[in-house]
Amino acid sequence: MNVNETVEQLLTRSNRLGANKENTNYAGGNTSAKGADTDPVTGEQVELLWVKGSGGDLGTLKESGLAVLRLDRMRALPNVYPGIDREDEMVAAFDYCLHGLGGAAPSIDTAMHGLVDAPHVDHLHPDSGIAIATAADGEQLTAEIFGDEVVWVPWRRPGFQLGLDIAKIKSENPQAVGCILGGHGITAWGDTSEECEANSLKIIKTAKDYLAEHGKVEPFGAELPGYGALPQAERRAKAAALAPHLRAIASADKPMVGHFTDDAVVLDFLSHQEHPRLAELGTSCPDHFLRTKIKPLVLDLPADASVEDSVARLKELHEQYRADYAAYYNKFADESTPAMRGADPAIVLIPGVGMFSYGANKQTARVAGEFYVNAINVMRGAESVSSYAPIDDHEKFRIEYWALEEAKLQRMPKPRSHAGRIALVTGAASGIGKAIATRLAAEGACVVIADLDQGKAAEAAAELGNTDVAVGIRADVTDPQQVKAAFDEAVLAFGGVDLVVNNAGLSISKPLLETSEKDWDLQHDVMAKGAFLVSQAAAKIMIDQNIGGDIVYISSKNSVFAGPNNIAYSAVKADQAHQVRLLAAELGEYGIRVNGINPDGVVRGSGIFAGGWGAQRAKVYGVPEEDLGKFYAQRTLLKREVLPEHCANAVAVITSAELDHTTGLHIPVDAGVAAAFLR
Incomplete structure (x- = not known):
């Protein structure tokens, strides 16, 4: 051969x-x-x-x-x-x-x-x-x-x-x-x-x-009353409510990305009386516990426990988990042992709800969860014909803190600027929003593409990679229930939210006397009320996560510049600009930064311009619609056309670690419009 x-x-x-x-x-x-x-x-x-x-x-x-x-x-x-x-x-x-x-x-x-x-x-x-x-x-x-x-x-x-x-x-x-x-x-x-x-x-x-x-029919023992699986809608709602608090637990040492599963194997395990004993024994196969840590954190409350009671108990259990892990480390470590890599759990089990798993990125988090499902299957098999007896803690420690494992970790490439961060971008199926989502994904973020058009959102997400990278969801930002549902999907997909970009919008270009009340209300519902609802939902999650965050508004040069025939659009952009300042002042104590981007003349790739705004503005300025981008460029100081990618660059920079002491700022991305200089 x-x-x-x-x-x-x-x-x-x-x-x-x-x-x-x-x-x-x-x-x-x-x-x-x-x-x-x-x-x-x-x-x-x-x-x-x-x-x-x-x-x-x-x-x-x-x-x-x-x-x-x-x-x-x-x-x-x-x-x-x-x-x-x-x-x-x-x-x-x-x-x-x-x-x-x-x-x-x-x-x-x-x-x-x-x-x-x-x-x-x-x-x-x-x-x-x-x-x-x-x-x-x-x-x-x-x-x-x-x-x-x-x-x-x-x-x-x-x-x-x-x-x-x-x-x-x-x-x-x-x-x-x-x-x-x-x-x-x-x-x-x-x-x-x-x-x-x-x-x-x-x-x-x-x-x-x-x-x-x-094997025995019930190797995990009898069913525990009250620990059975909640109905699907109820358990996913509870999972979404718990997710930010659980991410805070998993991220006390270092921010982590999460993965949720309500796999039947997990729910069955948690519904039987032997699950606390077996979970405490931990996993055995080296591949398993290197991903899952030696044991999970298990909530010891029934499925119908309230979210408030569950959160309070989880905080107590987290303190005990960290103390136990530190004791495990101190028991076996010597002068040659690498420093402790973190004492937070990688697996959190919630009876009646399911399992949250955590890692440095979505793939690692998802695989950790898959490994714990493997571990449950292993426990089931061992308990069915004998008793589960994994390797002892000393042997686990020898592998977890193995010098060769440490060397492998040290060889890993330096994380990208937004690695481990979870971004939700509204209006992200096209134009500026899509460019922002693309750039953030390229910088290592997990991205939720939210758009009024579900199909286009899914297509845009698929272009960025698999569901470990991006997911597409429908969201009408004027509807509080849809906004909540969008954030629920985000936290169930990736464990939480760190970075939100208010980009959804539309443009109505009319003079004052032709602007109807309906025009005014629509413009403000989408961009003022919508941004308010999105920021409110984002802030609640970020505060519960306790790891800070970023909220970015894609405002406009028009927020400070008085141009002709766009009273509704420019007024609402001024509203957004002041929301930035108000929220920066209010949310700073939680480590949440709020900043704005002020673009101008972004014609190419823009859903707004393609939807009629371009034709209207071209008519106002007396130029062919196809030349509108060039027209805008010539009136700038730099004589350069502004593209969606330039706005995406600004979002990537303002949300990076290099500018982590900056909040309440508006960044012009307009190639230089003197009349819109911030004063």
Whole structure:
């Protein structure tokens, strides 16, 4: 088999295995293949190992995500192995085994794949396999379920020694097709890629079938009265009400993005009497608790507890959680341990409502939640045939504060300016609003695109990426209920809101005597009342989150400049401009900054100008509509046309950390209109 076929088979197998979360979690596990290629220097054939590199995901693995190492050098590594107390040093040794540029960085599990004498190896984290691996009598269950086809490996932290252990097991058990790794997962092998995949799936299915056939019907105990799932609308309303307070809890050390799920697995777990005991035991698989922390914060009130009572109790539980985590850290830390990374929970469980999970970004938060669902499935399986017995806290600590894990964190790129921030932009399906949403997403923010047109909002969000990046929602800013619903959707999508841009608007260009009462009311309902309602809803969430925030008004040059034939528009822009000043004065004590952007002549890409305003203004100034942008540019000091992107630049700057001491400011984005200079 040539190199291309070997790699193609490995990637195909990896993608199939990773596509099914019953086989392994996101970014968890690794696969490998061995083969031969020509050394470009000597012209001789050399044996190589292709293995999933550090940080990759099996379901989406590409060739660029593979590490490529020479097997002759890998097999020589045991000769220089300094022993288990110094096994971390062997990670650096992998660099001396790389073939050519080596591809992706080798992961900690590389030894397992290189030292096991099999052409193809899979290491996976299936729920059914981990259930056996974390059962109190997992070794006996392994023998009972698999006979001598699958061998038990006692818990050992991933690394070089574990690779040696599994290589020895493979050598001493020629009949075996794989093993159960205590507290961790499974490893399987085969002579061909197809055989290896089949062995992996056989172990997973055999364990799953055994649990289904022999497991107790209610492994989590009896149902707890009052802890069952609330009706969907009620639980989502309660989740939205709790979300800002929960984000405050998860963000006491560092602002976090959130994810909410009311998955049936979570709701069922929380409705049974054993959930407090099992949650306290924490997760076991290293991939799980590195994302979820060693245990969740669990609200110990029934589903019908009021929001007020729930918030009060959650604050008490948070204090206890932080004290417990600090005690855990202090118990096991020594002079070589990295500094504590934060004592806030990554998982918060609310009976009758669901689960909130947190991370530095939406993907990390979502995956943390997925991992805790995996952990619940593991607990269910282990409790159904035995009792759940995860690895002890000392071993968890050794992994959580592992020097290699710390080094991986230090290698991560510097966060973008708005990473971890959640923005809601009104009128964001086109023009200035869309440009702002696009820029904020590019700077790392999660973005909620709110617009009167649901379809266009969804399209604009999809252009920015998947739902980990942006979501599109309908919002009529003149309707208080729709505004509340929009913010509820935002906090359920991303955990909260940090940055709100009042951009929704329309323009009616008429002289005083032709402006009707209806024109006046419509203009003010959308842009004065609408901005007021949006800012009010945003401020409530930001105050509850207790991490500050930004409110930005897209006002106008017309807020300070008296032009002809636009009494309703210019008056409402002046209203918005003064809202900026009023709210900056009122909200500063909460760390909420309120600033304005004063654009002028933004014609290209503008929904307002395309909707008739452009034709009206062109008529007023006596120029063709298609030349209106050029006309506006020529009357400026810089003689430059203003585009939506220029307004987006101003929003990105005024909401960045560089200007975090600025509030109550209006920034002109008009290429210089002397008559609109702020005085």
